[in-house]
Amino acid sequence: MVLDKIRALRKKVDTQADDYIVALDIGTEYIKALIANVQGEDIEIVGVGRAHQELGDMHQGAIADIAGVVRNCEEALGAAEEEAGLQAKRAVIGIAGELVKGVTNTIRYRRPQPDRPLDETEMEFIIEKVQDRAATKAQKQIALETGNDDVEVKLVNSALVSIHIDGYKVSNPIGFQGKDVAVQIYTAFAPMVHIGALEKVADELDLTLMAVAAEPFAVSRSVLGTDANSSFTAILADVGGGTTDIAVVNDGGVEGTKMFGIGGRSFTKTIATELAISYTQAEKLKINLDGEKIKPSVKEQIDAAINRTLEVWLSGVELALSEFDSVDQLPPRILLCGGGASLAPLVDALKKDDWYKDLPFTKRPSVQRISPHDVIGIVDTTEKASDHTYITAMGLLRVGYDTIIGASDAQTMRDRINRILRV
Numbered sequence: 001m002v003l004d005k006i007r008a009l010r011k012k013v014d015t016q017a018d019d020y021i022v023a024l025d026i027g028t029e030y031i032k033a034l035i036a037n038v039q040g041e042d043i044e045i046v047g048v049g050r051a052h053q054e055l056g057d058m059h060q061g062a063i064a065d066i067a068g069v070v071r072n073c074e075e076a077l078g079a080a081e082e083e084a085g086l087q088a089k090r091a092v093i094g095i096a097g098e099l100v101k102g103v104t105n106t107i108r109y110r111r112p113q114p115d116r117p118l119d120e121t122e123m124e125f126i127i128e129k130v131q132d133r134a135a136t137k138a139q140k141q142i143a144l145e146t147g148n149d150d151v152e153v154k155l156v157n158s159a160l161v162s163i164h165i166d167g168y169k170v171s172n173p174i175g176f177q178g179k180d181v182a183v184q185i186y187t188a189f190a191p192m193v194h195i196g197a198l199e200k201v202a203d204e205l206d207l208t209l210m211a212v213a214a215e216p217f218a219v220s221r222s223v224l225g226t227d228a229n230s231s232f233t234a235i236l237a238d239v240g241g242g243t244t245d246i247a248v249v250n251d252g253g254v255e256g257t258k259m260f261g262i263g264g265r266s267f268t269k270t271i272a273t274e275l276a277i278s279y280t281q282a283e284k285l286k287i288n289l290d291g292e293k294i295k296p297s298v299k300e301q302i303d304a305a306i307n308r309t310l311e312v313w314l315s316g317v318e319l320a321l322s323e324f325d326s327v328d329q330l331p332p333r334i335l336l337c338g339g340g341a342s343l344a345p346l347v348d349a350l351k352k353d354d355w356y357k358d359l360p361f362t363k364r365p366s367v368q369r370i371s372p373h374d375v376i377g378i379v380d381t382t383e384k385a386s387d388h389t390y391i392t393a394m395g396l397l398r399v400g401y402d403t404i405i406g407a408s409d410a411q412t413m414r415d416r417i418n419r420i421l422r423v
Contacts, residue, residue: 020088022207023396026069028058028241029264029339032393033076034385035084038404041226043377043397047084048384051075055279060261061096061243063197070204077205083382091207092400093198094215094392095156095190096243099145101138102188102214102257104161104326105130114179123173130185131158138189152192157217159186161253186254188214211403216247216257218395219337221402224252225376234333238392239340241265246320248327255327258320264340267309274305306345314355321359330361337370337391
């Protein structure tokens with residue numbers, strides 16, 4: 001009955017506003033929907049909705065039951081639309097999972113006419129070469145992991161990291177002369193089967209899909225904002241229900257993203273097994289870990305279960321970060337978001353354990369959760385997107401803004417190159 005009312009409301013509300021966009025963070029545990037008004041460089045959240053997912057709806061960050069996910073999206077979106085008082089059509093949806101591959105590739109291009117100034121046509125040619133090379137690498141990697149040589153992949157995100165001409169870093173290459181051009185571009189690819197599921201969800205919700213964004217890339221966009229010269233440097237970790245998504249950002253550029261299939265639900269399942277209780281009961285115990293009503297003997301069992309899973313999770317973090325082999329030094333700062341980051345022992349383990357010692361850190365990294373106040377250029381008028389669990393959805397709004405700007409007159413060279421990269 002509740003869902004029928006929401007569907008009726010969505011049909012009744014017919015306000016069409018080109019200035020509004022929807023962000024849908026389809027997480028393993030929860031779906032979060034944000035509606036925002038975009039005016040110039042300002043992004044203003046005017047509607048927030050959230051809906052719980054069933055166990056079978058998602059598998060390791062990817063959609064497993066389209067019909068179930070659509071129902072949950074309708075619930076979250078209906079709540080956001082009711083609060084906003086309007087129905088926005090343009091949407092950005094996040095994508096996660098171990099088969100989403102995000103890497104930074106460098107291509108070195110030797111120009112046949114080094115005395116001729118670089119122009120946009122030549123830059124487009126160089127960028128196309130980078131993306132082709134990245135697509136081939138992603139396809140081979142996903143084919144190896146799935147055992148399917150015919151797997152199809154699609155580019156979901158692309159962003160400029162840096163440009164060097166004859167070893168000299170430039171922010172605007174147009175007009176420069178030189179022989180050797182080195183371009184670093186971050187690209188994220190996902191299997192077509194996952195993209196197709198998201199497109200189907202958007203279609204069922206009667207939304208126009210503006211963009212699909214790799215979720216760790218979206219998180220990075222949330223803290224980078226519109227500053228093309230940002231020196232922001234950090235490791236970003238989005239700990240969701242089914243996956244942990246990691247992005248390394250250096251001087252405002254995304255070095256790459258990695259994902260592995262351990263998240264908050266892994267801790268819940270271990271508690272359920274250890275105490276021989278249902279998943280629902282285990283989730284309640286995990287959420288109320290410091291509750292006074294939990295018996296000391298039960299608390300010991302819960303702690304033991306969490307610590308066992310933490311060892312595996314920390315190994316996953318270590319392995320993911322070790323794969324950033326192009327990074328000489330890892331940023332000494334880790335910023336956390338996602339529902340799984342609410343687990344206090346997880347944050348404590350990152351802060352206190354020696355998991356980082358075999359990685360290229362110059363010192364023990366500092367660890368903290370990302371606050372919505374850390375998100376650049378997004379204001380929440382509802383005051384409901386109030387903690388670290390909404391950061392990914394806010395990052396998706398930023399990707400939507402990027403997409404809108406990419407279709408208009410760009411102001412800087414980085415904007416113009418990133419417009420070429422839009423998908």
